[in-house]
Amino acid sequence: MSGQILSKSSGFFDDYIHKPGEDKSSTHYCPGCGHGILHKLIAEALVDNDATEKAVFVSPVGCSVFAYYYFNAGNFQAAHGRAPAVATGIKRSLPDSVVISYQGDGDLAAIGGNEILHAANRGEAISVFFVNNGIYGMTGGQMAPTTLVGTKTTTTPYGRTLRNEGYPIQMAEIIASLKAPVYVERVMMADTKSINAARKAVRKAIKNQVEKKGFSFVEILSTCPTGWKMTPVQSQEWLISTYQEHFPLGVLKDISDQVEPLNLDHNYAELSQVPTLIDLPKENFEVHKENIPDVVDEEIIVAGFGGQGVLTLGVWLSEMGMREDLNVSWIPSYGPEMRGGTANCNVKMSTKRIGAPVIAHPTVLIVMNKPSLDKYGETLVENGIMLYDSSLMGDDLERTDIVKIPVPATKIANELGNTRISNVIFLGVLTGLSDFLDESVVRNTLPMIFKKRHLLDINLKAFERGLEISRAYKK
């Protein structure tokens, strides 16, 4: 201890400029809150490891959600409990960063139990600080998974019972039982001795990451004087007298000296390599755009039952749209079954940017079964085009303000030898009728969809049959 002065770490902002309100100099934490002490320990460790510039905090939900007001470091806000997953993404894309997942017990042990287990099991090279104070402090004192048996909280007014809520969960032990983590310790912030131990643990967890050692996990027993309804001094005494008995302190696992630094260089494909890797030659990405009008704004609903190729037809339409250099969107809606059940998709194709992918009133409706006709028939815009499978249903839609085109798709498909190509017949009819799809583009695109020769032949035949039907209606 050779320093001359102990003052606010440069790991903090001088003024908490991101904090709303007039007071930019003090934290939002309650008097005596353990978060403040831990913040100081982390900030100091970051500065001493020369890591403030590359530090990224991931703060999910809890009082510490506002850690970014204070730390002069990067910050990502994660959804409740998902900090380890977000931290994984950051660490993998920025391997030289120092990623800190700062989580409370409601966050890490309850809603985020899954994320932390798998991040630990993968051995992500991040540092996790788990603040265990046995209560949901921010939301007003509800039971946490770590609350001791017998403790009264707002959600356990008669005290936590084994019968109802089970044992307090010991996260450090669980994490330490996994193979991948290199360092797991439980510390406490209650008196000079324990705070000094916590300080060492925090420094080690950060140092491990700087040295690329792997997953480090520090569980910190902390106080919540407000939630516990105690004074700060009483809270620390209770930590020592009661809480630590249930959460034994100490190093639960430390193999950081035995492991080699990890190679964190990522091995991802460059964007330019992707077409080759997924077997798409580059020339196929050429945009066509010759025979279509300057303004296109089509909203197409394709509906039928699962297995008819309803969603696939929608994907093809968006694919063709892209090749015409249009903006497209495709959004499916279907049941859990792969075949059977209802299925539909909304496809937008526009020269303008698309705001929302959902369609209320389609300009084109392709219905492939009767329930879909009943459901969507009335939503079609005036003068809209309705294609329906006349081999499966009659035309009993009482509308005269739309163009109805019967397409005996299933019948033709059966004649050609495969019921499943009825969607291509609809594609042919729509291509023939519309001014926004070019038949040559479709013909050139189909070989990329159907790589097997015999499938391509039958689908091209089906497409031509569709075009034939459309000629009778073309103005």
Next chain:
Amino acid sequence: MAKSRGFVAVNTEECKGCKLCVDACPVDVLSISSLFNVHGYNHAEYEGQGCTGCGVCFYACPEPGALVVFKNWEKVRMNYHVIEKDIVIPLQIKDAKKGIAMSEDGAFEVDLSQFKNLHFTE
């Protein structure tokens, strides 16, 4: 009491009066003031003598900027106090950034910035 080896300056506007430093201080030279700060807390104060500069209060304090602990106070106190003063007067830092400190003689400027980034090293 022997010469004080250390000195604690309290930033009264950041102190929340949680008393953890008072409880932690091994030589019992910190106390809670009867004065209120702008937030309505009774802030901590240093009694002016006896600090050893151990830094225990600094690590007990949850507020990043509320306490500043000076070590080797005898050597550096001249930088912070009016030279002709014989006794150490309780120093309260009102604004750590501008280095305005309060003593019985009123506010005066001290230079804290040069010590900003010094820390414990193990």
